[in-house]
Amino acid sequence: MAANYWASSQRLHWQMSRQRLAETRNALDAQDPKTVQQYPLPELRHLSIYFNSQIARLGRRMQTRQQALATAQLYIRRFYTKVPIRDTNPYLVMATCLYLALKMEECPQHIRIVVSEARTCWPDVMPSDTAKLAECEFYLISEMNSYLIVHHPYRTLQDLTPVLLLTNEENNTAWQVINDSCLTDLPLLYPPHIIALTAIFLSVVLKTSLPQANIHAAASSAAAAAAAVVAANSGNSAGNSSGGGSGGGGGVYGASGQGPQVRIGKLIEWYAESKVDMEAVIDCTQEIISLYEAWESFTPSAEKNCKDQLCRMIKARGIV
C-alpha cells in the first residue's frame, strides 16, 4: 500500500498491458460508433498534451504542486478508460480530477474556488454550479472504484538522487521527464520506479539541456544505448548476477571529470547490476520520444483544433 507499491491498488487494479489498454479503449469506442464518427477528436497524444496544458493552467491559478497535477492527470486517464470521452464534458472532468487530487494530496481547495478558477480558465464550457462538479466527483470515484492513492515516480527519483550522485541539473531534467510522462499512458502501463529510472537515464543522456530540436535525436540515441545494454546483458547475465547484490551504490560516480559517455556507461552498468528491467526502460524511453515528436507537431493550429473539436462536441452534445 502506501509504502509498498507491490501491494498497492495501483499495481493490483490500475496497471495494465498495452494490449489490454488498447482493447479497453476500442471497446469504449465500439459502444457508440455513430457518436464517435459524428464528433471527431484529435489523436490521443495531442489530446493529452492539450489536457495537460489546460489542467496546468488551472493548477497554476491555485498554486498547485506538481504532484497534485500528476495525480489529477492520472485520474483523468483512468476515468477515460472507463467512460467514453464523448459522454462527458472534459473540462468539468479536468476540474473535478484536480479538486479530488488536491484533497488526496492533502492540500485541499474549496469547491467554490476550484469552480470559479475553472470558470475563469474555460468560461464558455465550464458549468458554474458547484453541484455539477460535486456530482462529477461521485462519477469519478465510482469509476475508479475508490482507488485514489497514487504512486508517482518522483519518490524513486528522490531516493536515487543521492545513490546515483545525480547533479542538480540531472535531477531537474529527470523531474521534467517525469512530469512529461504524465502526458503519456506510461503511468497506466508501468510501475513508477521504471518511469523514474527512465527519466534518470534520459537526464544523464540528454545532459546539458539540449535545444528542443535535438531532444529527439538524443533520446533516440539513448534508446539505442539502452538496447545495446540489453543485448550485452543477455550475453553475460550469469557474470552480472554475482555483483548484483552489492552493486547498490558504487557503480556511478559524479559527472565531474568524466566524459558523458563514461557516465552513461556507468549508469547502464548500475542498472544492469541492479537487475533493472531494461526492456521496460527502453519501452518507456520510446514512449517519451513519441511524446516529444507529438509535441513537435502540436502547433498552435493543432491546439486550436483540439479546443474547437472539444467545444463543438460539448455544445452539440449538450443540446441533444
Next chain:
Amino acid sequence: MQRAEDREVDDKDDRGGGRPSLLTSTSASTSFNTITPTQRPPSKRKREGTHHEGDEGEDGQEEDQEEKGLDEEIMPPYKSKVRVLEEYHIIGFISSGTYGRVYKARSKLPGNTKEYAIKKFKPDKEGEVIQYTGISQSACREMALCSELSHENVIHLHEIILEDKCIYMVFEYAEHDLLQIVHYHSHPERRPIPEATIKSVLWQLLNGVSYLHQNWVLHRDLKPANIMVTAAGEVKIGDLGLARLFWKPLQSLYTGDKVVVTIWYRAPELLLGSKHYTAAIDLWAVGCIFAELLALRPIFKGEEAKMEKKSTVPFQRNQMQKIIEILGTPTKERWPAVTQQPEYNQLQTFKQYTNNLEAWYHQIGATNALGFQLLSGLLNYDPTQRLTAQAALEHQYFSDGAKLTLNAFEGQSFDYPHRRVSQDDNDISLPGTKRSGLPDDSLGGSRAKRLKEG
C-alpha cells in the same frame, strides 16, 4: 452501546456520558506557505501557455448566454450501478456521529451469511433539497485508505457505494468495541478485564498500528470507541476518518488539521503545539487505552477548552494538568526537546509534580511489573524515546506469563452483550430520523443551539 433514543445527541461517542470526540471537519486549510523539497514548478514546455491570456478575455464575454443550457444538459446525471438496498438487507440502526450514521446489515446474496456495518456519510445540505456539495476531506481519506489497507487488525472494507448523493462504506461487522467492553467491566459488581484479554487486545492493537505506521499511515484518533473487537476476539482498528499518509507531506501535518486526536488520548507534544508531530502520537494513545483497560476509566480525563475562534487553537491546560499530576513535570532531562515546544512557556506556570505513574498503577490494583514497564514506555513524554509499535510488540510483557492468544476472549467464562441495534429506525434511505422527518444534522444543530442558549 448508545441507545437508539439517544441518537439525536449528535455524537457517536456520547455513550458513556460526556466522552469527548473530534469533529472531523477541522481540515481543509487552503494555505500553501510551507515549502517542502517536493515543491517544483509545473512542467514547463514551450507551448503550454502560449494562448491562454488571449482567450480568457474573448471567451469571458460569451459567459452569460452559454451558461444556462450548459449547466442543465452537459453530462447525464450520475447514477450508481449498485444500489445499497438491492444488495443489503438492513437489520437495524447502530449509531450516529458527526459524519453520518451506521447500520447493521446482511448481504442479500444467497449463501453470504456475513454481517456488515454500513457507514452512511450524510450529505451536507444547503437549503431544503439535498445537493451534491463535494465530499469531505475526512470521507475521502477514509475511502482512499480503507480501499488500500489490508490487515487482520484493521477493519476490512467490503465495498463503497456512491448512490443518491450519499456515500455508503460497507465494512465487516464487529460485535464489540473497547469502549463497550470497558463499560461492561466498570459495573461495580463485575471483575476487571482478565489479563489475558488485555494482553491479547493490546498486542493486536499494536500489531494493527505497526502495520499502519509501516505504510506511512497515521491514525490520529485512536481511542476505545474506535477499536472494534469481533465476536471471535479479533481486534480491528476502525474509523480512519482522520488518518492520513505522512510520507513527505506537501505541507506540515499541522497545516492540514489544526486539532487531532480526541482530548483524553492526545499526546503531550500535540498539547504543547508541535507542528511536525510523528507516529509517536498514536503510541501515546495506545498507552492511554492500555491504562484504561486496566483502570476501567480514562487515565487522563481532562476537560477540553473549547475553540473560541476557528483560527486559534487554545492551550489545553486542564488536560496537560491531568497528565502532569500522574507523570510528573516534563523536564529537560526527561524530554530534551520540551523547551522547543511552541507552548513551552505555558508549562512554566504549572506546579511541580514528581512521576506518580507507579503509584497510580498500584492504586488501580495492577501488579504485573512488565505491564508497568510497557505502560511507562508508551507514556514516555519524549516522542523520540517513546516505544514504537514494533518495539512495543517485542516487549517482554507479551512473551512472559499468561500465553498470548489471538482470540481476546479465549478462556473467558462470560459473554459480552451484543451491540444494540435499533429495529424501528432502520430505513437507510431516509436522510434523517423517521420521527421528525428532518435531516439529522439539522436536528443535532438545533439541539446544540438549544443547549447553548438554555
